[in-house]
Amino acid sequence: MVLPCALPASTPVSEVPETHLASPFSDFTDQVFQNLRRADQRRWAGAYLAGLLITPGKKSVRRLAGAVSASPTAVQSLRQFVSLSPWDWEPVMDELTRWARGHGPVSTWAIGRAVLPKRGDRSVGVHRYFDPASGRTLNCQLGLGAFLGIGALQVPVDWRLLLPAPWTEDAQLRRRARIPDEIDHRPLWAQALDLVDTLEARTSPTAAPVVADMSDDPDVALFLRGLSQRARDFVVAVPQHLKVLPVGERTPGAPEPVSARAHISSGNADSVLVTAPDGRRQHTQLRSVLVRLPGARPGATPEYPYRIFTEILPESRPGSMWITSLTHQRLDNVASLATHRTGTTTAVAGMERHFGLLDFEGRSFPGWYHHMTLVSAAYTYQRLTHRPVPRHMPCCPAPLPRNSQERLHLV
Numbered sequence: 409m410v411l412p413c414a415l416p417a418s419t420p421v422s423e424v425p426e427t428h429l430a431s432p433f434s435d436f437t438d439q440v441f442q443n444l445r446r447a448d449q450r451r452w453a454g455a456y457l458a459g460l461l462i463t464p465g466k467k468s469v470r471r472l473a474g475a476v477s478a479s480p481t482a483v484q485s486l487r488q489f490v491s492l493s494p495w496d497w498e499p500v501m502d503e504l505t506r507w508a509r510g511h512g513p514v515s516t517w518a519i520g521r522a523v524l525p526k527r528g529d530r531s532v533g534v535h536r537y538f539d540p541a542s543g544r545t546l547n548c549q550l551g552l553g554a555f556l557g558i559g560a561l562q563v564p565v566d567w568r569l570l571l572p573a574p575w576t577e578d579a580q581l582r583r584r585a586r587i588p589d590e591i592d593h594r595p596l597w598a599q600a601l602d603l604v605d606t607l608e609a610r611t612s613p614t615a616a617p618v619v620a621d622m623s624d625d626p627d628v629a630l631f632l633r634g635l636s637q638r639a640r641d642f643v644v645a646v647p648q649h650l651k652v653l654p655v656g657e658r659t660p661g662a663p664e665p666v667s668a669r670a671h672i673s674s675g676n677a678d679s680v681l682v683t684a685p686d687g688r689r690q691h692t693q694l695r696s697v698l699v700r701l702p703g704a705r706p707g708a709t710p711e712y713p714y715r716i717f718t719e720i721l722p723e724s725r726p727g728s729m730w731i732t733s734l735t736h737q738r739l740d741n742v743a744s745l746a747t748h749r750t751g752t753t754t755a756v757a758g759m760e761r762h763f764g765l766l767d768f769e770g771r772s773f774p775g776w777y778h779h780m781t782l783v784s785a786a787y788t789y790q791r792l793t794h795r796p797v798p799r800h801m802p803c804c805p806a807p808l809p810r811n812s813q814e815r816l817h818l819v
Contacts, residue, residue: 432795433458439507440785443499452489453500453782459486460764460786467764490768490782491775500781504788505565505610508556511792515685516557516745517607519600519620520752522567522759522780524549524766531770532585535572540624541753549770551780552596554603555752557616560685561791562751564759564784566606568599569776587773597622597631604640617641619748623728629701632714632731636701643732643745646716650729652699655713665702668716668729672697677720680740684747693720696739699731717743755787763787 437454444450459472469490473482523541525548526534538545550570555562575581576593594602604618618635622628623645635642651665675697682692696717715735719727734742759765763783770776789795 432793433789436507436789436793440500440503442503444495449489449493449495452485452493453495455482456486456490456782457786457789460783461790463764467767469768472764490778491772493778494774495778497774497777497781500785501566502610504781504785505556505607508558508563508565508788508792509611509614512558514556514558514611514614514616516562516619516748517604517614517616518555518557518562518748518752519603519618519622520553520555520562520564520749520756522551522553522756522765524551524770526770532587532773532776533569533571533575535574549776552599552603553752553756553784554607555755557619557685557748557751558792560687560751562685562748562755563788563791564755565788566603567777567780567784568603569773570594570596570599585771585773591773595627596625597627597634600631601634604635604638608638608640615641617643617734617745619643619745621645621749623647629703632701633703636733641733643730643734643742645728645746645749646731648726648729650731651702652716652731653702655698655700668699668731669726671699672716672718672729675716678739680738680743682740682747683744685751692743694718694739694743695720698735715739715742755791758791759783759787763790 434454437450437457441450441453444453455476456472459476460467463471463475465471469487470483473486476482479485523537523539523546524531525546527547528534531549533549534547535550536545537548537550539548552568552570553564554566555564571587571591571593573593575585576587576591581587600620600622607614618640620631620642621644622631624647625631626647628644628646628650632642632644632646635644646668648667648669650668652668652671653663653665654671672695675695677693677695679691679693681689683689694717696715698713699716700713712733713735714731714733716729716731717739718729721727728746730743730746732742732745734745756765763786765780765783768775768779770779
């Protein structure tokens with residue numbers, strides 16, 4: 409399928425009249441890609457984005473190129489743009505965040521994961537990972553994403569690729585994957601905090617609470633403490649065995665930490681009406697209790713208490729365990745925020761099915777971030793506007809540089 413054009417395919421992009429390009433889609437690409445320093449990069453960014461939106465089925469670079477251009481060099485130019493061209497994805501994500509915020513109030517900052525199965529060991533960051541959602545150990549890349557909750561949607565506006573220690577400690581692997589010198593191995597909780605800090609810098613003074621599923625992270629207490637130090641409210645799913653301190657019990661000496669699962673049995677049971685982001689409502693039985701986190705520095709001012717809560721399931725089966733700083737809010741409101749966790753799963757599944765999330769080898773560090781940025785932009789544009797890509801886009805953006813000297817610069 410070749411994208412139809414109202415102008416001949418040979419017409420240079422520089423000669424396309426400005427009115428010919430005017431559309432919500434071109435307005436979007438003009439804003440999101442405005443910081444790419446070269447005009448040819450901006451044009452190919454728009455072409456790649458259009459390809460993701462209109463190409464049915466698998467989104468290989470060859471099929472994307474065939475959908476947006478009749479030029480025989482389009483495949484090479486698109487592949488070079490996403491894999492080799494040295495454009496900075498962070499300003500693109502900054503503008504994507506700004507554009508998304510213009511489409512409605514932000515109710516949550518959600519942290520979600522993308523598990524990208526891979527064959528072999530050539531893709532950057534690939535490793536063996538136990539995926540709790542599928543219950544299987546996979547050979548995959550693991551991406552951690554930041555999502556803005558806008559209405560019933562969660563839209564992705566930033567990513568972190570989790571690099572296991574072997575990928576950052578092996579000089580040959582680093583060189584092969586073009587991992588920048590300043591990038592080092594960081595655990596899941598630290599990457600999640602980094603995403604929170606990035607959103608804070610972009611959206612301040614937005615007061616949206618952080619929603620995340622960290623129920624498989626043994627170091628989740630470090631994440632919670634980091635959020636508390638940043639005065640950031642949160643609703644976070646945690647392991648059942650998370651150590652907590654009882655609140656209000658009069659015991660001699662310092663209280664001993666206990667597991668959240670053991671302690672919540674002493675909590676109050678309530679029937680609450682939980683409202684999902686799409687408006688569906690359901691009565692749910694919850695048990696909750698106030699706690700503190702162990703590990704405060706000696707002499708430090710006591711922290712405000714937190715609330716742990718869990719759903720009461722039939723046959724005493726354990727439900728997801730949550731902890732929140734929003735102790736001043738009604739439990740039904742807090743439990744409703746927890747349902748936003750499923751929004752990131754829905755978004756990632758949609759990106760996989762319709763936007764080519766899994767259709768890229770991702771062998772290099774910059775290439776992985778380029779592709780995730782472009783897929784996120786395509787998903788966010790379509791979900792927040794529901795507009796088609798105009799069929800009068802220019803077919804043939806100017807080819808990217810091909811001479812050897814510039815190619816060396818691109819690598």
